Amino acid sequence: MIAPVPSSSCSPLDELLRAAPCGLFAFDDAGTLLALNDTLLDVLGYAREDVQGRPVTGLLSLASRLFCETHVFPLLRMQGRVDELYLTLRTRSGESVPMLLNAVRQERAEGAVHQCAVMSVRERGKYEDELLKARRAAEEALRNNAALIQIRQEFEEHTRTLDHKLTQLEQRNQELTRVSAILAQDLREPIRKLSLFACLFTREDREGLSMTGQRSLELIRTVSAKLEQLVVGLHQFMSLDVLEDPIEEVDLLEAVGNARRRVKEMSGHPAPELRCAALPIIEGRRRQLMTLFFHLLDNAAKFHKPGELPRVDIECQLVQHNSFRALKDRYHYTDFVKITVADQGMGFATSDAGYVFEVLRKLDPDSPGLGVGLPICRKVVENHHGTLSVESEPGRGTRFTLLLPLKQQTHSAA
Amino acid sequence: MPTTNANVLARNNVQRLGRGTQPMLFAHGFGCDQNMWRFVTPSFENDYRLVLFDYVGSGRSDLRAYNSERYSDLHGYAQDILDICEALDLRDVILVAHSVSSMIGLLAAIQQPERFHRLVFLGPSPRYVDEPPHYTGGFQRRDLEELLETMDRNYIGWAHGLAPVIMRNPDRPQFTAELAASFCSTDPVIARRFAEVTFFSDNRGDLPKLQVPSLILQCSEDLLAPQSVGEYMHRHVPRSTLKVMRAQGHCPHLSEPAETCALIQDYLRPS
Numbered sequence: 001m002i003a004p005v006p007s008s009s010c011s012p013l014d015e016l017l018r019a020a021p022c023g024l025f026a027f028d029d030a031g032t033l034l035a036l037n038d039t040l041l042d043v044l045g046y047a048r049e050d051v052q053g054r055p056v057t058g059l060l061s062l063a064s065r066l067f068c069e070t071h072v073f074p075l076l077r078m079q080g081r082v083d084e085l086y087l088t089l090r091t092r093s094g095e096s097v098p099m100l101l102n103a104v105r106q107e108r109a110e111g112a113v114h115q116c117a118v119m120s121v122r123e124r125g126k127y128e129d130e131l132l133k134a135r136r137a138a139e140e141a142l143r144n145n146a147a148l149i150q151i152r153q154e155f156e157e158h159t160r161t162l163d164h165k166l167t168q169l170e171q172r173n174q175e176l177t178r179v180s181a182i183l184a185q186d187l188r189e190p191i192r193k194l195s196l197f198a199c200l201f202t203r204e205d206r207e208g209l210s211m212t213g214q215r216s217l218e219l220i221r222t223v224s225a226k227l228e229q230l231v232v233g234l235h236q237f238m239s240l241d242v243l244e245d246p247i248e249e250v251d252l253l254e255a256v257g258n259a260r261r262r263v264k265e266m267s268g269h270p271a272p273e274l275r276c277a278a279l280p281i282i283e284g285r286r287r288q289l290m291t292l293f294f295h296l297l298d299n300a301a302k303f304h305k306p307g308e309l310p311r312v313d314i315e316c317q318l319v320q321h322n323s324f325r326a327l328k329d330r331y332h333y334t335d336f337v338k339i340t341v342a343d344q345g346m347g348f349a350t351s352d353a354g355y356v357f358e359v360l361r362k363l364d365p366d367s368p369g370l371g372v373g374l375p376i377c378r379k380v381v382e383n384h385h386g387t388l389s390v391e392s393e394p395g396r397g398t399r400f401t402l403l404l405p406l407k408q409q410t411h412s413a414a
Numbered sequence: 415m416p417t418t419n420a421n422v423l424a425r426n427n428v429q430r431l432g433r434g435t436q437p438m439l440f441a442h443g444f445g446c447d448q449n450m451w452r453f454v455t456p457s458f459e460n461d462y463r464l465v466l467f468d469y470v471g472s473g474r475s476d477l478r479a480y481n482s483e484r485y486s487d488l489h490g491y492a493q494d495i496l497d498i499c500e501a502l503d504l505r506d507v508i509l510v511a512h513s514v515s516s517m518i519g520l521l522a523a524i525q526q527p528e529r530f531h532r533l534v535f536l537g538p539s540p541r542y543v544d545e546p547p548h549y550t551g552g553f554q555r556r557d558l559e560e561l562l563e564t565m566d567r568n569y570i571g572w573a574h575g576l577a578p579v580i581m582r583n584p585d586r587p588q589f590t591a592e593l594a595a596s597f598c599s600t601d602p603v604i605a606r607r608f609a610e611v612t613f614f615s616d617n618r619g620d621l622p623k624l625q626v627p628s629l630i631l632q633c634s635e636d637l638l639a640p641q642s643v644g645e646y647m648h649r650h651v652p653r654s655t656l657k658v659m660r661a662q663g664h665c666p667h668l669s670e671p672a673e674t675c676a677l678i679q680d681y682l683r684p685s
Contacts (some may be wrong), residue, residue: 029669030662057637062553063560067568069637069664070445070513077668078449086567088560132566139603317623319525320489331484 023099023118027056029111043120045092061088061096076105076114089118098125176241183235191231194224233372236291240379245285247408252279252289252337256314259293263301272300272310272343279316280337283408284384292380293341295373296400300343303398308344315340321403323385335406336386344397353390384408419501426494427474428502431455432464436531437504439465441495443513443536444612445605447473450512453671457679465502469494471604480604488514488615492521499529508682512536512667513638514612520651521617523626533628534678537664538647539639540617549618552640558613565609569602621650628654629681631674635662655681 010018017024023040027033033056041048044059051058057065064087075082081104089097103116121128198221206214256276264271274297297312304310317338324330348356357378374390377400381388386404422428429448432438438458440451448466455464468475469491484490495518499507507530511519516538523530542551542558628651632644641658648656657677661670 061560062557063564065637066557066561067564070443071568073663074446074450074665074668077665086564088564128567317524319623320521321525322489322493329481329484331481331487331490333487333489 024116025056025059025118026113026115028113031055031057033059034113040118043091043097044089050092059089061090064088072101072103076103080105086121087118098122173241176238180235180238183231183238188228188231188235191224191228195221195228198224237372237376237379240288240376240383245287247283248286249281250284250286250289251281252293252339255286255290256293256297258290259297262290262294263297266298270301270309272297272304272312274312274314276314277316279314279339280318280406282337282404282406284404285380288380288383292377292402295377296341299373299398300341300345303345303347304343305346305395311344313340313342315342318406319403323405325385325387336403337406339402339404340399341402342397342399347392347394347397349394350392353392356390357388422497422501425470425476425479426467426498427476428498429466430464430502431466432459432462434458434460434462436462436506436508437465437502438462438508438510439467439495439498439504441509441511441515441519442468442472443511443515444608449473450665450667451510454510454667454675457671457675462508465498465504467494467498469608471601471608477601477604480601482607485604486607486611488518488611488617489521491515491518491611492525495519495522496526496529499526505529506531508532508534510534510536510678511538513538513664517615517617517620520620520624520628524620524623527625530626532682533624533626534631534681535628535647536631536666536674537633537636537639538630539643540621540647540650541615542613542638543616545616549646550640550642552638552643553613555614561613562606562609565606566602569605618646618650621647622652624651625653629678630654630656631666631677632656632658633661633663633666634658636664638664657681 018038020037020039023037023043025033025036025040033052033054036048036052041051044051057068060068067087072082072085072087081102083102085101085103087099087101089099091097098121099118100121101116101118103114106113106115198217201217206217209217253276256274256279260271260274300312301310319336319338320333321336322330323332323334356374358375378388381402381404384404385408386402388403389401390398391401392398427448432455440448440455442448442450447468451466455466458464471477471480471485481490484493495509498504499522509519509523509530509532511533513536516533516535517540519533519535520538523533539551541549542553543555544551544553630644630647630651632639632641634641644656644658648654659666659670659673659677661673663669666674
């Protein structure tokens with residue numbers, strides 16, 4: 001389209017702005033188009049009254065409007081100008097025109113004004129397309145190459161470490177199986193006999209003994225009973241490493257219900273009153289997860305405040321979490337269930353939070369139980385690639401936080 | 415390199431100001447950095463302990479800490495927020511989050527609700543792409559792919575526009591040359607990946623999980639987050655308050671800082 005012949009009333013400068021071989025326009029802080037020159041109207045196919053006084057974003061493609069909102073407008077406000085930005089304008093007929101934009105912001109008494117110049121870069125755009133394509137290919141190649149070299153090095157290192165660890169693990173597993181067998185039979189049998197023979201003393205036999213003898217006999221009985229329990233507890237703890245339970249879909253609500261019934265049957269304490277949120281079905285080892293909740297509930301049943309019934313609140317939330325736990329700089333976000341098990345029992349000082357998960361470590365040697373419950377809990381959670389933490393305050397209660405993945409990794413070490 | 419507290423502060427270019435005790439953490443949106451908050455922070459300096467930062471890959475953060483695996487998921491960015499909270503031992507935090515940071519902050523607060531007192535979302539959207547028939551995010555996938563192309567063009571060889579520039583604005587002396595030199599400077603490859611994870615994430619399923627009370631500041635005429643999206647957020651985020659602003663566009667903290675501050679102060683005022 002050819003611009004009309006200039007009228008003689010225009011100054012040469014006005015004429016230059018009106019018909020300059022680039023588009024010129026201005027918009028205010030609210031984004032309203034204040035003015036635009038004939039060249040721009042021609043390029044876009046608009047009449048002045050179609051666009052003047054309307055939003056400047058109407059001239060842009062949607063992608064370019066997005067880019068303006070997130071980059072250009074903030075830059076203009078913070079920096080006062082932008083140079084050589086690539087934008088796509090939209091003609092009246094919907095065609096895209098690639099343009100380069102320069103703009104400056106001028107603060108005026110009546111409000112800020114943005115003065116802009118755009119120049120079509122259709123031909124240049126093709127050249128840039130090629131450049132971009134080449135750059136992407138180069139980046140891709142570089143990335144693959146660097147990534148491959150790194151992966152190969154890591155792989156070799158990992159293979160060596162893995163081999164070493166597997167050897168160790170196998171040996172350790174044999175030892176554990178042996179220790180577990182010792183705990184289950186060799187050690188338990190003599191202890192059981194000790195208990196048994198101590199019980200064989202009839203009342204008459206005992207009456208024949210001195211006071212010291214009677215007391216010693218009584219002590220032998222209590223100590224051997226305790227020893228037997230201890231061996232049972234240790235065996236339970238060790239067997240979590242040795243036995244290979246299958247991974248299956250476990251309804252956690254069912255696991256909690258079973259655990260509560262078992263607390264009632266086994267401990268002789270009143271079963272804790274339970275307020276339990278809806279729990280999901282997750283992949284895991286059924287027996288182990290049941291044991292986990294058994295010990296958590298049992299703990300609450302044992303350490304409730306004197307004169308109060310034990311009460312446990314179980315809350316649940318699905319979260320996404322990094323499934324890498326030990327490796328630094330590795331990230332894989334997957335679904336976990338975060339379960340908190342809170343009681344209002346006796347609690348303990350936070351400084352002891354590390355101890356409670358250690359085997360046979362008891363904060364109060366006179367308290368009931370063996371000191372294997374919480375270590376078992378932690379082992380179960382670890383076997384499921386999760387985490388277990390505890391917060392507590394004396395007199396206020398204890399809150400365990402479990403993080404268990406919804407799905408277990410399918411590959412397992414052979 | 416182990417992530418120690420000092421590392422985190424340097425890594426995320428953490429800046430602290432203000433004379434209060436309760437922490438107020440400002441999380442910038444996509445396309446910019448912590449300088450975006452400069453018109454807003456003066457209103458809170460007297461009453462709060464202000465913490466500003468740049469996400470890894472933005473502003474003056476340590477680009478060497480960029481991990482493409484971690485930051486290909488908004489959870490990786492949420493970890494930046496949680497790392498900073500832990501490094502400074504922040505509790506009872508008021509998080510003010512712009513644009514994509516709203517979802518990043520939401521994910522952080524779902525993971526550690528005990529750390530946060532209130533969340534303030536500026537122009538949030540849980541999903542930019544339309545999901546017919548029930549959800550209108552405002553964009554077709556094709557529109558957003560074109561945006562990525564536009565970004566690529568503007569980052570060719572780092573040459574134009576968005577590369578660091580020296581301030582040429584003598585009538586605003588508070589913008590020092592040093593600040594200006596860093597403003598919005600971002601590595602092009604990282605910026606593109608951030609755009610991808612921003613615009614193609616879908617966090618609609620996370621909205622009901624937020625337990626911390628929140629304020630949704632909805633601009634009028636925001637291309638990126640239309641009013642229907644703000645209303646969707648409000649319907650699905652428990653304990654949320656929705657305020658529709660007079661401010662137009664996507665950056666009310668730049669265009670209408672006074673209104674933005676007043677609404678946040680109103681919301682935080684004990685009733």
